[in-house]
Amino acid sequence: xxxxxxxxxxxxxxxxxxxxxPLLIARDLVRHFKVxxxxxxxxxxxxxxxxxxxxxxxxxxxxxxxxxxxxxxxxARLVMHLIQLGSGELIFDGxxxxxxxxxxxxxxxxxxxxxxxxxxxxLNPRMPIRDSVAFGPYVHGKSKEExxxxxxxxxxxxxxxxxxxxxxxxxELSGGQKQRVNIAxxxxxxxxxxxxxxxxxxxxxxxxxxxxxxxxxxxxxFNLTYLFISHDLNVVxxxxxxxxxxxxxxxxxxxxVDDIFSRPLHPYTxxxxxxxxxxxxxNRIEEPPITGDxxxxxxxxxxxxxxxxxxxxxxxxxxxxxxxxxxxxxxxHVAACHMHEPGSGHTLAVGNA
Amino acid sequence: MDGTLxxxxxxxxxxxxxxxxxxxxxxxxxxxxVNGVSFxxxxxxxxxxxxxxxxxxxxxxxxxxxxxxxxxxxxxxxITIAGQDVLGLNARDLRALRxxxxxxxxxxxxxxxxxxxxxxEQIIETLRKHRNMSREGARARALDLFELVKIPSPxxxxxxxxxELSGGLRQRAMxxxxxxxxxxxxxxxEPTTALDATVQIQVLILLRRLQRELGMGTIFVTHDLGVASxxxxxxxxxxxxxxxxxxxxxxxxxxxxxxxxxxxxASTVHGQHRDADIQAxxxxxxxxxxxxxxxxxxxxxxxxxxxxxxxxPPISHPSADRMxxxxxxxEEAKASF
Numbered sequence: 081x082x083x084x085x086x087x088x089x090x091x092x093x094x095x096x097x098x099x100x101x102p103l104l105i106a107r108d109l110v111r112h113f114k115v116x117x118x119x120x121x122x123x124x125x126x127x128x129x130x131x132x133x134x135x136x137x138x139x140x141x142x143x144x145x146x147x148x149x150x151x152x153x154x155x156a157r158l159v160m161h162l163i164q165l166g167s168g169e170l171i172f173d174g175x176x177x178x179x180x181x182x183x184x185x186x187x188x189x190x191x192x193x194x195x196x197x198x199x200x201x202x203l204n205p206r207m208p209i210r211d212s213v214a215f216g217p218y219v220h221g222k223s224k225e226e227x228x229x230x231x232x233x234x235x236x237x238x239x240x241x242x243x244x245x246x247x248x249x250x251x252e253l254s255g256g257q258k259q260r261v262n263i264a265x266x267x268x269x270x271x272x273x274x275x276x277x278x279x280x281x282x283x284x285x286x287x288x289x290x291x292x293x294x295x296x297x298x299x300x301x302f303n304l305t306y307l308f309i310s311h312d313l314n315v316v317x318x319x320x321x322x323x324x325x326x327x328x329x330x331x332x333x334x335x336x337v338d339d340i341f342s343r344p345l346h347p348y349t350x351x352x353x354x355x356x357x358x359x360x361x362x363n364r365i366e367e368p369p370i371t372g373d374x375x376x377x378x379x380x381x382x383x384x385x386x387x388x389x390x391x392x393x394x395x396x397x398x399x400x401x402x403x404x405x406x407x408x409x410x411x412x413h414v415a416a417c418h419m420h421e422p423g424s425g426h427t428l429a430v431g432n433a
Numbered sequence: 434m435d436g437t438l439x440x441x442x443x444x445x446x447x448x449x450x451x452x453x454x455x456x457x458x459x460x461x462x463x464x465x466x467v468n469g470v471s472f473x474x475x476x477x478x479x480x481x482x483x484x485x486x487x488x489x490x491x492x493x494x495x496x497x498x499x500x501x502x503x504x505x506x507x508x509x510x511x512i513t514i515a516g517q518d519v520l521g522l523n524a525r526d527l528r529a530l531r532x533x534x535x536x537x538x539x540x541x542x543x544x545x546x547x548x549x550x551x552x553x554e555q556i557i558e559t560l561r562k563h564r565n566m567s568r569e570g571a572r573a574r575a576l577d578l579f580e581l582v583k584i585p586s587p588x589x590x591x592x593x594x595x596x597e598l599s600g601g602l603r604q605r606a607m608x609x610x611x612x613x614x615x616x617x618x619x620x621x622x623e624p625t626t627a628l629d630a631t632v633q634i635q636v637l638i639l640l641r642r643l644q645r646e647l648g649m650g651t652i653f654v655t656h657d658l659g660v661a662s663x664x665x666x667x668x669x670x671x672x673x674x675x676x677x678x679x680x681x682x683x684x685x686x687x688x689x690x691x692x693x694x695x696x697x698x699a700s701t702v703h704g705q706h707r708d709a710d711i712q713a714x715x716x717x718x719x720x721x722x723x724x725x726x727x728x729x730x731x732x733x734x735x736x737x738x739x740x741x742x743x744x745x746p747p748i749s750h751p752s753a754d755r756m757x758x759x760x761x762x763x764e765e766a767k768a769s770f
Contacts, residue, residue: 147631148600148629254717257717284485284486284718285656285697286485286713287717289699289712290713290715311629311630312702314702315702317707318702355631356630356659359658361662361663361683367638368634369631369634373629374599374629374631
């Protein structure tokens with residue numbers, strides 16, 4: 081048991097790779113779902129995640145933003161192995177997930193936990209919440225008494241009095257309280273990483289703020305790493321250290337949060353940021369930054385997937401898919417856009433004076 | 434009949450709600466969803482009702498169309514739209530009101546549109562029913578409407594089923610249908626909430642332009658301060674079935690008076706510094722089956738006093754066009770979030 085961690089909760093697994101080793105490396109993750117339907121060919125598939133690579137560094141919060149259908153939730157489920165990878169590789173703290181000499185999926189789930197958007201459907205309606213929270217430690221080998229003690233402590237940590245709330249059933253709690261229970265349950269087995277998939281999106285603003293504060297406090301005191309998925313750019317800006325922007329199953333931009341919000345490189349990121357209200361009635365948005373809806377991920381556009389909505393699209397954008405540049409460390413800021421690739425053939429490409 | 438009311442006002446209000454209460458009764462409990470709401474909307478004005486879930490904002494809107502299940506709902510108070518007493522209308526007049534004078538758009542176009550008819554057929558049916566138009570005339574008008582709401586290749590989209598359209602196009606089709614009979618009042622219940630960010634702003638700008646061009650009075654229900662700041666002329670903030678503050682949008686956003694409005698603005702994430710906690714409102718809204726005595730925000734209010742538990746605060750007017758319901762209004766030393 082680690083000496084730093086003096087609580088009743090389960091001891092976190094030790095840091096094996098060292099501080100410089102990213103906690104999670106995703107390499108070229110791909111997952112397509114076959115679909116059938118009138119007018120669709122034999123090979124038709126939703127390209128939900130189509131070649132996604134990123135690194136998640138220890139102790140950071142990586143925000144994942146994108147519109148519905150961009151694959152951000154599929155990405156979360158791939159990381160948890162809730163759905164099988166089509167191809168690609170996940171490396172957790174230096175060890176391949178599922179590889180013969182790597183970390184098993186069970187061990188991965190002991191170290192990575194997830195909180196979902198719908199707080200009600202992720203709790204068993206026939207179980208008092210203290211039992212829901214105690215279930216994780218029990219399954220992972222703690223005794224019944226020990227598991228109950230952990231549950232009591234974790235409920236306290238998320239701001240719910242265990243004597244008052246422990247015996248209650250999910251339907252007796254508000255949405256914000258249920259989400260606190262889900263967070264307590266995720267933390268009860270002392271994971272090192274938590275995936276938050278739109279975890280505050282369904283909450284009212286006043287409650288959302290409470291839960292965001294709680295998440296930040298827990299990250300500090302348990303030394304957690306977050307993968308924070310959200311469609312709300314304001315929330316992502318507030319909570320993230322780095323941001324990954326997805327569009328139709330691919331990463332279009334990745335970088336430190338301040339760089340992304342103050343100097344966005346990709347036209348899609350700029351459009352997303354430009355769609356945010358200024359909260360100033362004297363300064364309303366007069367023209368939409370881009371028109372139309374995102375295309376279907378079943379048959380995405382050739383070349384750059386954003387080209388059908390991009391104001392700067394040229395011939396090269398239709399012919400070749402832009403590559404996300406190489407990122408080296410936490411400070412790298414890269415975008416998959418021909419305009420930012422010297423010699424790409426785009427007239428606005430950097431270096432084409 | 435229209436325009437003959439209210440001789441003292443410069444323009445007769447299009448909508449007047451007086452002391453509206455809505456209660457849902459079941460065997461187990463009575464839910465007090467709306468508890469004495471009064472407001473008015475002038476022709477061509479956009480009122481945003483801002484509130485969190487359970488605040489009664491959607492119920493107020495539905496009561497105005499009498500869409501709530503009659504057997505289980507008790508409505509008291511007065512609803513007057515263009516001089517008509519809505520609560521007293523018979524079934525026939527109510528149908529005429531719903532189709533012609535007042536239109537409503539919803540959050541989920543997929544459930545508001547009929548999945549087994551093309552969107553064109555649904556608009557044509559509306560026009561034939563309410564406007565007695567010929568099939569050809571109605572189709573031509575439907576095409577005009579699709580162009581008005583900027584649906585690309587409108588001719589082809591008229592013959593599409595709802596599931597064949599993207600979320601943004603479905604919402605545009607629903608707006609086209611709502612505008613088909615030239616309503617004077619548009620009721621919008623979170624119409625952009627389910628849309629993606631880049632699509633939401635497109636629909637919002639479209640609604641703002643149409644509302645201005647057609648001069649419709651609009652009541653726009655939302656939980657999103659950002660949306661309200663993009664479209665509202667006036668804002669009414671609802672909490673636990675009551676309007677706690679009302680006024681012009683710029684004034685409210687610049688200088689909120691009610692502690693709830695202040696808390697709501699402080700807890701809305703918008704460019705806060707990342708090193709500091711967000712100022713959240715503690716606790717959660719009251720149970721509408723067991724409303725607290727006195728001010729419903731009292732249990733969560735940082736400035737609460739004993740008198741706040743005794744009665745709901747009276748109306749005060751910090752300026753001519755502002756209304757707020759807080760005992761501490763006008764007092765200098767107001768603690769704030």
